[in-house]
Amino acid sequence: MGNPYDWIARSLDTLHKAHWHRAVQAIDNTGPVITLAGQQLLNFASNDYLGLAGDPRLAAAAIAAVKTYGTSSTGSRLLSGHRPLHQTLEHAIAQLKQTEDALVFSSGYLANLGTIAALVGSKDLILSDQYNHSSLRNGATLSGATITEYRHCDMADLKQKLATQRDRYRRCLLLTDSVFSMDGDLCPLPTLLALAEQYECMVLVDEAHATGVLGKTGAGCVEHWHCTGRSLVQIGTLSKALGSLGGYVAGSAALIDYLRNRAATWIYTTGLSPADAAAALTAIAIVQAEPERRQRLQKNSDYLRQQLADGLGHIAAQHIGVKQLPSCSPIVCLQVQDAATVLHIGKQLKQAGIFAAVVRPPTVPTSRLRFTVMANHTSKQIETLITALTQIEG
């Protein structure tokens, strides 16, 4: 008899050979400048878009909540784990999103899994953008519904698939990221909602990278596209621009009441921790009171895009196949021809004092450098990134 765990080492070996193996790196702090293994680096890999994760007001709120409620919610929200803080936070999210109600989960990933699996089942159809986040794709699988992927942001392809498949199923759910996490582009939401109405479909939009970032009041992509008040299921995270941890669903009162009864990843898990709930609540108040943070973020995103476009000639001269991907968000990506090259560039950037995300298959279809800007980056820091990129050697 062989060792039943031997396959794990073989599987890891395959990952190493393909340059797909990933490992963690311990960072000592948060903000535009970080320390990693004693080296100071400019941070272009954080989801802390508004710079709130290091804000003393969030820390003070979290500490006060721990003093009042303890470190844990101690149980499922339906049993012993519900606190007044949860309710206040859910009201604040509903108010930001202009929906009837909201529900907080322990993470955005769990919010997607639980909501999708509660909305559809084996008699139903899911149509999903091919570049959707892992949590949407795994939620779809968990639901047991028939899943069809449509081409990325291709509404003609979605329409054609609806026309040929919709009739055969009971319910239909359209799934999309609002800001695509590994590209930075936006879902064409108004067209998607028109198709949903025409073919009687529910729509679930993942606002993880848009919450606090897009829209006049920071409500997200739905607000950006002037679709506030439309009937859809909005999911998001408290862990990116809101600088905390947790996920949310916002929608009608009936939807939220249904999820409290049917979403397994909400019912059978401990309620969001008091510290995380309090930090997120404070972050929402800051998002609403300080629109200048969002404006600075927008300015920095525009500057990075423009600087990258200007410097692309230099970069591409060293690395054939480098291409800037279209973006309308603080996520800006340079597609690179293969995994070995992107690793090589990532290493050189680090030597030059830049921390950027190196993303490879199977996370994405093509290897890329993923840069994210924060509201509290300076123009000089963005220029330093571009200089480092143009000096990379082949």
Ligand code: PMP
């Ligand atoms: N959706 C998208 C689009 C994401 O990028 C992420 C996080 N990477 C999630 C959901 C999951 O959110 P959380 O980190 O709160 O689990």
